Amino acid sequence: MAMSRQKTxxxxxxxxxxxxxxxxxxxxxxxxxxxxxxxAFDSFKRMFERDKDELRELGIPLETxxxxxxxxxxxxxxxxxxxxxxxxxxxxDEAAVxxxxxxxxxxxxxxxxxxxxxxxxxAAGVDAEEAMQPGIEPRxxxxxxxxxxxxxxxxxxxxxxxxxxxxxxxxxxLRNLEPWGVVNRHGRWYVAGFDRDRGAERxxxxxxxxxxxxxxxxxxxxxxPEGTDVRTTVRAWDEAPPxxxxxxxxxxxxxxxxxxxxxTAVRPCPGxxxxxxxxxxxxxxxxxxxxxxSFGADVVVIExxxxxxxxxxxxxxxxx
Amino acid sequence: xxxxxxxxxxxxxxxTATDRLQRLLAxxxxxxxxxxVGLADTAEAFGISEKELVDDLNMLWCxxxxxxxxxxxxxxxxxxxxxVISEAESIGRPLRLRTDEASxxxxxxxxxxxxxxxxxxxxxxxxxxxxxxxxxxxxxASAHVLVHMDGRAPADVQARVAEALRLGRRLHLSYYVxxxxxxxxxxxxxxxxxxxxxxAYLEGWCRRAEAVRLxxxxxxxxxxxxxxxxxxxxxxxxxxxxxxxxxxxxxDDVRVELELAQAGRWVADYYxxxxxxxxxxxxxxxxxCTPDTRWVRRxxxxxxxxxxxxxxxxxAAAVEQDAAAALAQYA
Numbered sequence: 001m002a003m004s005r006q007k008t009x010x011x012x013x014x015x016x017x018x019x020x021x022x023x024x025x026x027x028x029x030x031x032x033x034x035x036x037x038x039x040a041f042d043s044f045k046r047m048f049e050r051d052k053d054e055l056r057e058l059g060i061p062l063e064t065x066x067x068x069x070x071x072x073x074x075x076x077x078x079x080x081x082x083x084x085x086x087x088x089x090x091x092x093d094e095a096a097v098x099x100x101x102x103x104x105x106x107x108x109x110x111x112x113x114x115x116x117x118x119x120x121x122x123a124a125g126v127d128a129e130e131a132m133q134p135g136i137e138p139r140x141x142x143x144x145x146x147x148x149x150x151x152x153x154x155x156x157x158x159x160x161x162x163x164x165x166x167x168x169x170x171x172x173x174l175r176n177l178e179p180w181g182v183v184n185r186h187g188r189w190y191v192a193g194f195d196r197d198r199g200a201e202r203x204x205x206x207x208x209x210x211x212x213x214x215x216x217x218x219x220x221x222x223x224x225p226e227g228t229d230v231r232t233t234v235r236a237w238d239e240a241p242p243x244x245x246x247x248x249x250x251x252x253x254x255x256x257x258x259x260x261x262x263x264t265a266v267r268p269c270p271g272x273x274x275x276x277x278x279x280x281x282x283x284x285x286x287x288x289x290x291x292x293x294s295f296g297a298d299v300v301v302i303e304x305x306x307x308x309x310x311x312x313x314x315x316x317x318x319x320x
Numbered sequence: 321x322x323x324x325x326x327x328x329x330x331x332x333x334x335x336t337a338t339d340r341l342q343r344l345l346a347x348x349x350x351x352x353x354x355x356x357v358g359l360a361d362t363a364e365a366f367g368i369s370e371k372e373l374v375d376d377l378n379m380l381w382c383x384x385x386x387x388x389x390x391x392x393x394x395x396x397x398x399x400x401x402x403x404v405i406s407e408a409e410s411i412g413r414p415l416r417l418r419t420d421e422a423s424x425x426x427x428x429x430x431x432x433x434x435x436x437x438x439x440x441x442x443x444x445x446x447x448x449x450x451x452x453x454x455x456x457x458x459x460x461a462s463a464h465v466l467v468h469m470d471g472r473a474p475a476d477v478q479a480r481v482a483e484a485l486r487l488g489r490r491l492h493l494s495y496y497v498x499x500x501x502x503x504x505x506x507x508x509x510x511x512x513x514x515x516x517x518x519x520a521y522l523e524g525w526c527r528r529a530e531a532v533r534l535x536x537x538x539x540x541x542x543x544x545x546x547x548x549x550x551x552x553x554x555x556x557x558x559x560x561x562x563x564x565x566x567x568x569x570x571x572d573d574v575r576v577e578l579e580l581a582q583a584g585r586w587v588a589d590y591y592x593x594x595x596x597x598x599x600x601x602x603x604x605x606x607x608x609c610t611p612d613t614r615w616v617r618r619x620x621x622x623x624x625x626x627x628x629x630x631x632x633x634x635x636a637a638a639v640e641q642d643a644a645a646a647l648a649q650y651a
Contacts, residue, residue, distance in 0.1 A: 005379075007337035012344055013383050016393050019410035020385075033387040054338050059418035084413040088454040093443040098451070101428030107562045110424035116342070117421030122365065123346040123414035124454075125353030135485040137561050138431060138515040140467065155419055155461045181464040187518025207589060224464075231466045257496055257503050261541075294622035295501060297645040312650050317624030318643035 010036035011051060015060065019083060023067050024075025052076070090126045099128040100138065109142040109151065140184060144206035147182070149213035150191050154179045156219040159196070163210045172210045177202070178222040181230030190237075192230040193222075203237040247288070248302040249278045255298040258291075277302070285310055342415075343368075344376055348394070349414045351405045359401045377403065422455035423462035431467045435478065435515065468518075477540050481522050484510050488550045491524070494542040495535055499615025503541055508533070509550040511558055523559060525552045532556050573609035576616050577631040580604045584626035587619070605630075617642055 013034045018025065027048060031037045037044045055062050061082040064074050090098060098121065105114040118128055142148075146162065153160045160179060163172035176196040183190045188205060195202035251259060253274050260266065265279035282288040289310030292299055301308040343366060350365070351357050363373040380394045393409035417425075426448065433444040452459045484491050491508045508524035511532070515521075519536055526533040575594075580587055582602035587593075595607040610616065613635050620629050620639040629636040 004337045004340075008340045008344070009379060009382070011337060011341045012379070013385060015341070015345065016383055016410055017385050020393065029387065033385050035384060035386060058338055058342060059415060061416075080410060080413075083415060085416050086454050086456070088450055090447065090450060091443070093440055094447040094450065097429065097432060097440055097443050097447050098425065101425055101432055101447075104428035104431055105424050110420060110427075113418070113420035114424035114428065117417050117425045119343075119346050119366075120414040120417060120421065121425075123349040123353070125349075135511075136482075136513045136515070138428075138435075139561055140428075140431070141517060151465065154464045155423070181466060183465075184467040184518060186468070187516070230464070231468060234466075235468070255501055257501055258498055261496070290622045290624070293624065293646070294618040296618070296621055296642045297649055298501070300649045308650070312647065314624035315621065315643045315647045317626070318621060319640060319647075320625050 018078040026075045095128045146206045146209040157222040159217040162213045165208045180224045183234040192233045250300040252298040417455045419458045422458040426462040484545045490546040490548040492544045496539045509552045576608045580627045
């Protein structure tokens with residue numbers, strides 16, 4: 001605890017010292033100005049190196065350079081312009097939606113980042129109340145372990161590799177990807193990018209990634225092609241094709257509501273009291289047959305024949 | 321800073337020297353940018369005790385640089401409980417947003433802006449623009465995280481739910497329950513609009529069930545805002561949206577076991593399973609707990625040979641009867 005306190009004091013003095021100086025300060029000058037560094041030069045150097053790394057990790061823009069050509073030793077400074085958050089003034093309604101937006105990540109991967117960002121904006125004078133707008137609670141979940149590393153990869157433009165269980169397969173395969181973006185669609189996370197093995201654009205569902213995600217290249221080594229819209233990519237991959245065919249179904253009165261919601265035509269079934277004839281659009285016969293089978297004896301396919309047979313097959317499968 | 325006010329993520333990690341440094345660097349501008357701030361309010365805003373805050377202030381006041389001439393760059397006082405920083409030197413403004421911070425906030429704002437309904441759309445647009453401008457380069461990576469809400473809930477349904485919440489009025493719902501293939505009629509006193517896992521839900525006190533219920537807005541067949549005040553009983557407790565589990569199994573639930581072939585594996589992704597066991601050869605056993613098994617019967621018909629109810633036995637028998645009755649229609 002005492003060590004941590006001394007370290008906080010030293011880092012704070014270091015930040016103030018480097019921000020206050022317009023000139024680059026050499027390591028020696030810094031050791032003279034900032035209390036708390038050891039006397040021995042080697043141990044000072046080691047500690048100073050670690051301190052620099054920690055400041056950079058916090059996002060503090062530590063610059064290196066010399067004050068004039070010919071200076072042999074490099075020095076350090078923090079430019080105020082690069083350090084300071086520009087002026088931002090939010091109206092009360094804007095501050096309210098900001099507070100709400102920060103809550104979106106609660107429980108999720110970027111919770112700490114959202115809270116940290118909100119704190120800085122508060123420090124800039126924004127009064128974002130956390131308890132704003134009662135009555136609406138938006139949340140994103142990031143329960144997939146792959147989210148954290150993939151977000152880092154996308155943020156830093158780094159290629160990755162991971163093992164992936166494709167739909168319809170049971171054995172994971174190694175995939176090499178240049179990630180372009182992560183997309184949450186209807187509550188599920190996807191990553192889209194350039195698949196190096198397939199030589200084409202591909203979309204992967206995070207929940208199907210098995211094991212760890214590894215970085216396979218340095219930051220900045222992925223270029224997202226001009227005009228890429230990952231949301232469209234994921235939508236095209238995920239979305240059901242548009243309805244193209246029409247089925248005629250016999251549906252018991254008062255049942256099959258899920259099917260009736262999409263119906264284009266409903267009329268009483270001639271000669272069969274208590275039944276309706278219902279016309280519905282569909283696209284994929286296999287998927288739609290499964291759905292119709294779930295209604296059991298309340299729904300019967302009249303036509304088309306392939307849909308009718310697919311339902312019969314499904315039902316026989318239950319008894320097989 | 322990680323996890324402050326942010327629930328579970330990182331909350332267990334002890335505060336490090338750099339966590340505290342971030343707080344100190346935010347504390348000075350927090351005070352400087354406000355006309356008058358008290359110890360108690362500030363401590364609350366930073367999620368720390370007053371004692372910790374005083375310790376922070378003392379640490380700031382004690383900063384000393386020794387060269388070229390010794391001086392104390394920060395001068396402040398907190399006499400009488402009010403904090404005054406008379407000299408903040410170079411740390412009077414907060415540090416820029418990091419990429420993660422800017423992205424988390426911008427993605428959250430864009431998610432809200434995507435929701436249907438007439439809520440503060442203009443406030444959202446203005447806030448996004450201001451934040452992008454203030455974040456500068458750090459805002460760019462946020463374009464690589466996109467959230468797309470399920471758009472199947474009619475926009476007017478969500479707008480009317482929001483209106484009922486705002487006015488504090490009761491709603492009448494006609495609500496589709498797919499698991500039972502039923503349309504149900506009920507009066508609901510709205511509590512909250514929840515946006516979870518990409519879907520919009522109305523949380524409310526259902527007067528028919530006399531309990532708190534969640535209604536998926538894309539399953540609302542019709543909705544009327546009634547000319548009656550909302551009356552949520554004091555014992556009504558909203559769901560804990562941060563528990564990570566929306567639908568909590570109850571001890572009265574039936575424990576259903578299903579064996580899935582490879583083609584039926586999606587069930588494990590789609591429904592909250594108590595247990596998922598790999599049986600080899602691409603087969604999986606899952607355990608679901610549910611208060612009402614009617615939807616499981618429908619699921620089993622839908623799965624055909626790709627999945628089979630293995631327990632309880634009476635449920636397995638009911639599924640076979642359902643399939644036989646359905647096949648008889650084609651005979």
